[in-house]
Amino acid sequence: MWFASDNTSGAAPEILEAVVRANAGYASSYGEDAAMARVTDRVRALFEAPEAAVYLVATCTAANALGLACLCPPWATVYCHRRSHIEEDECGAVGFHSGGATLAPLEGAHGKIDPGKLALALEAGASASVHNVQPGALSLTNTTEAGTVYTPAEVAGLAGQARARGLPVHMDGARFANAVAALGCAPAELTWQAGVDVLSLGATKNGCLGVEAVVLFDPRRSREFELRRKRAGHLFSKHRFLSAQIEAYLDDDLWLRLAKRANARAAQAAAGLAATPGVRISHPVEANMLFASLPAAVDRALQAAGAAYYSWPDPQAVATADGERVSVRLVCSWSTEAADVERAVAIAAGAMAPLP
């Protein structure tokens, strides 16, 4: 019953096998491996973006920060959700890699930026003088940090606002696969067709060992990306092992199959817990994460049974804080087993069952 994070799972067998296969023989280093050329072709085809530049790094933070650094200068600010990973979990990486760009966190229910709040922020930014940081870019997270999913129309709405102001758009897609799996849309629809300029295409959380693709739909800043990646120490010498992971990941829709599996487990958990007396689901469960407010008895029973998950600050819960409830996050991954979910639900139900 390991629901702490999707990055506590290992790699999917197909990925691991690809890495083992890639080990044979000699290969050019630093991204000049033959597999990388195939990866680029495959990503371009998948996204219907024949001009896109594609690069691999090993962490989500690197993907986000390097991508954003190519979109905005040191004196710019990036509009993002207050609960976004770049704001809350990357120790200032965007500022570091961009040489100073700041973040302008915006509110919005269920992890999605409120379009009205973005409009206000952009309006304020439009009158920035030389004394102010300048509007720089919009960053959207999809799947959001609340486990919800922006639809293509929602992305287009927010991105359209930014682009109308001349601002580029970044998408943190650490869980992009879960979003696409949930929506059933084409990757292009959710990205460049909706106004996204740069995508962090996550793979680590969804079954790889450690690899993320950065997709620059506008390839003009590709050389800049390469140089930023290198001097940040993110260009791998034995790059073939990154290429092999992504190649296998995209092969035969593995990425979507893994994501669907994770999403299905989260849905299973949501259904079960929603039916448990006293449990409140905090956000719509649309991908592979479930946020809930649990009666303390449920929390205690799950912990006692060895379930691993994080308590998670729930802004709304603060207002109604009572010592008898715990806000938590449960994350499912490609490797989460239905039986574990079932067991967790049963434990929760048991904890709330009237004494016989």
Add this chain to the structure above:
Amino acid sequence: MWFASDNTSGAAPEILEAVVRANAGYASSYGEDAAMARVTDRVRALFEAPEAAVYLVATCTAANALGLACLCPPWATVYCHRRSHIEEDECGAVGFHSGGATLAPLEGAHGKIDPGKLALALEAGASASVHNVQPGALSLTNTTEAGTVYTPAEVAGLAGQARARGLPVHMDGARFANAVAALGCAPAELTWQAGVDVLSLGATKNGCLGVEAVVLFDPRRSREFELRRKRAGHLFSKHRFLSAQIEAYLDDDLWLRLAKRANARAAQAAAGLAATPGVRISHPVEANMLFASLPAAVDRALQAAGAAYYSWPDPQAVATADGERVSVRLVCSWSTEAADVERAVAIAAGAMAPLP
């Protein structure tokens, strides 16, 4: 006949098996995996340094730049060899990660800093005023970029000069294993006992997929390292895969066995080529790299046979430049086969054999 670089080799079977084994089950992320605790213990034991802080990253550039960033402030300069990797091959990574530190390249034969040149530079640095960049640190590369090896006494001599000025010492040990294998000394002798404060302990080039350990013999800056690593995007979520590599690498002296193998092949190549008429060996071949000036006929014959290696600028060769010679670098790795070396030597000899 692949002598382009040791990073064009794959991973040793033991390493790959460890990665596969590490995949089982769930593990805490971001360096909290159980294997990392074992790695720290093992590195401390190997280096007889029970207080040392140990961290893993995936690239040599990250290891060097993060380590040096913890040693000197943005306004400092790092004394290093003119041919060092941080000066020539990392696209300004030290400056980037440190927030501005510069490099002061020094000359010295065969890839080793000339002690007299260091003394002059330190003497000049001692009178730095507020108008100048300040002396920051000394960085030594061992195995050097010329394929030679600093002895413990040589390290102690240079490091001692720096420490006498209050400057800390970094060692770029991308090929540290090859140096230890060549010298037969204890790792402690070559590092902290000789005055090294921070070591980049390379593993990628010597049989891993992608992992380097940074060893802070003085652990006072360990929290700083952790924060620098994170905000640079170098903290891995599925960190277990880094831990597994290093654990297997150090297990049962695998690291030394792999390095000895590579060194032996380079020695074999050196012996063979030294006996080839017209071939001049440029630097003492002490580890796994061989630099030579080849008659053009030898170069053509090797290329025609499919041998992969880089031509390499040889400062000394410039003075005696003649169109009929080519300066080259041949690198052996753990996976280089004796038969390949033998074949290359035979081709070289054949190219210079008098026509029958």
Add this chain to the structure above:
Amino acid sequence: MWFASDNTSGAAPEILEAVVRANAGYASSYGEDAAMARVTDRVRALFEAPEAAVYLVATCTAANALGLACLCPPWATVYCHRRSHIEEDECGAVGFHSGGATLAPLEGAHGKIDPGKLALALEAGASASVHNVQPGALSLTNTTEAGTVYTPAEVAGLAGQARARGLPVHMDGARFANAVAALGCAPAELTWQAGVDVLSLGATKNGCLGVEAVVLFDPRRSREFELRRKRAGHLFSKHRFLSAQIEAYLDDDLWLRLAKRANARAAQAAAGLAATPGVRISHPVEANMLFASLPAAVDRALQAAGAAYYSWPDPQAVATADGERVSVRLVCSWSTEAADVERAVAIAAGAMAPLP
């Protein structure tokens, strides 16, 4: 009727005369002038801080950013008021000079940080992990950007919270003189005795041409300050002209006399406008700035008469926004004339007078 800003005034005659006097003869450059030694002595005496390090720069932004850069590392965050100059008016200078430090803006009425909000923020910061930016420093602005003044007790309360967490405290004293003039306290009471580590001691706005002193009450980071100042380009060659200004500024309490004059004019304006029907004073007028919500007729009449001032977003006013009101800021300086204030008040009153 020039109320746009105190930096639209010229220099006080005493300051200008000192600059003219300082021009005679030759003087050592880059801060080695004899006058600077006197300035240091004088500032130390004034602040009863015989160990303090004192440096001069020419702009308030430089003083704040360089001072804060000496207090916190690149991965730190500075707690400050949402309306503070470092947050709103310095184009990211703190992040630039510190190499990445971010700002954590806090709310609070009338330009003062709410102690409860600070407590919450510090409490949240105390559990920062390696994934988060780290608590770095507290920055207080006194006189605040709302024209109010923190008392020594208020400073001590907020600074005490920060220091209890091990965080240093910076004070943006661009209008420090106005605060001391308003409070009648000793400079030491308002700074180091209340827990302030570094003070930006403003002088430009209060009658100088362009000079600010940075006072490091803890001199351990003085060399760091000197190097940061130099490489940022803020070390003046003909430094004597900065020294001369500050020396004259502190001579014979000129700084307090100038500030009192400015404060008195603001009080005069406040009294007059408070008595004008329809005018609402937004914040207590405690120093040299007055914020008010004016009936549009008053605004129009003042503008028509050539009064210069800025409209100023008033967060509270938003709630009661009606098209017939304008929120404004009026700033008085050492050179504001009583007659001009009187005239402005009369115009305002006239605009609201019932038609005869």
Add this chain to the structure above:
Amino acid sequence: MWFASDNTSGAAPEILEAVVRANAGYASSYGEDAAMARVTDRVRALFEAPEAAVYLVATCTAANALGLACLCPPWATVYCHRRSHIEEDECGAVGFHSGGATLAPLEGAHGKIDPGKLALALEAGASASVHNVQPGALSLTNTTEAGTVYTPAEVAGLAGQARARGLPVHMDGARFANAVAALGCAPAELTWQAGVDVLSLGATKNGCLGVEAVVLFDPRRSREFELRRKRAGHLFSKHRFLSAQIEAYLDDDLWLRLAKRANARAAQAAAGLAATPGVRISHPVEANMLFASLPAAVDRALQAAGAAYYSWPDPQAVATADGERVSVRLVCSWSTEAADVERAVAIAAGAMAPLP
């Protein structure tokens, strides 16, 4: 007898009077003063560059570093002379302001970059891969740090090499006036017509209190300059005092008259010392600086008489170092008096006169 530096002189009377005049009344701040508009017009006219963007800062280091930061990205290197101010005297300011750009110091006699060395460096830079810092810009210093002057043809030759590679050209003109005064050419000939993109037009050393103009002949990066200046803390609130200095400086050719005076004094000193037995002039004296190797007796006599100047490392002198000689730099300024020069020459001659 004050020959330490031209920045140990005060301001010329005309400049000081302009500052006093500028003090009257109120003026818009932060560069919006009416005088700045006149300054821009005047600089454009002087340089026959009607599109040029003109900005004022207070230090030479700020002018150079901000200007260069607008010319090259963080991963670039700036080709400059080994003795240039940006390399030797600005504590890494270019790296700081640009976010990481490095310097590539080049050799050349008498302070001028050797065209052949530049050609070699550019040729090497042309093959920079992603592992290397990238060619960024060329920076020329005119008047050089050796007191010599590049002619328009020499500037055009070096700048032409850079531009042929697509690199922009910066000129550190801290002593630009002395160069123009020496050459008698038009400012345009020495700058944009010869391929210079950005000029630091010095004024402080040549009779101002503290102001330098940055002239962007290509105005496309003007907004970037404004933002860099602001966030670096170099935008003055009471900007009128900078404007007033430059306006007076350019008025009625004052800048050239002051420079000619300084140059004439240096020529007088050179003529006198060249005729003194045992004195060797190190570099052609073409502007306001004189470098010489003095017999120790001359040095002692001058010091005893209270002459102020710096000993100055002379690379060539090292080879022939003998304890009986001292290498020195003497700098004349607008305020150096002919009588002082005469006296110094007489003292030198006296020290070498045979005992009667």
